Amino acid sequence: MAFVVDNSVVRGWFIGNQATDYTEAVAARLLDEQAYAPSLWQLEFANVLRTACKRGALDAQAAHEVIDQIGVLPIGIDRDTPGPAAILSLALRYDLTSYDAAYLELALRLQLPIATQDAALMEAARAAGVGVLKTEGARPGP
Numbered sequence: 001m002a003f004v005v006d007n008s009v010v011r012g013w014f015i016g017n018q019a020t021d022y023t024e025a026v027a028a029r030l031l032d033e034q035a036y037a038p039s040l041w042q043l044e045f046a047n048v049l050r051t052a053c054k055r056g057a058l059d060a061q062a063a064h065e066v067i068d069q070i071g072v073l074p075i076g077i078d079r080d081t082p083g084p085a086a087i088l089s090l091a092l093r094y095d096l097t098s099y100d101a102a103y104l105e106l107a108l109r110l111q112l113p114i115a116t117q118d119a120a121l122m123e124a125a126r127a128a129g130v131g132v133l134k135t136e137g138a139r140p141g142p
Helices: 007-013 021-029 040-054 060-071 084-094 098-110 119-128
Strands: 003-005 035-038 075-078
Touching (some): 003 098, 035 098, 040 060, 084 119, 098 119
Parallel strands (some): 003 035
16 A cells, blocks of 8 residues: 655654654555655755754765665655645644645545654544554554
């Protein structure tokens, strides 16, 4: 089953103290399944790497190696993000940031569950009817 993935999961794949059983289980699913992310994900991902470098969790070379590793994973970048009015409507309806609303909008449009550890996004995904990606024996959350 395909799914939408957000940075609360992806960062656990390369920043050790962010890893959980859930992030590992989602990573394993990419061996056989396709993930999707809004184009915003690329900016968030780059910022997570920048922050990791600033905090000493990664050096620049390691960050670039992570980019190469993530680049070969089956994560499709959706380029059809709607305009600000649609994102704002979802953000207000589900009390999300506009960034999280972009993930929810994609999940709704594709009718796919979201792989996330973000509590507000999990609640919104459940309320909106797309749900949170389930993994064998691992629950989302830090």
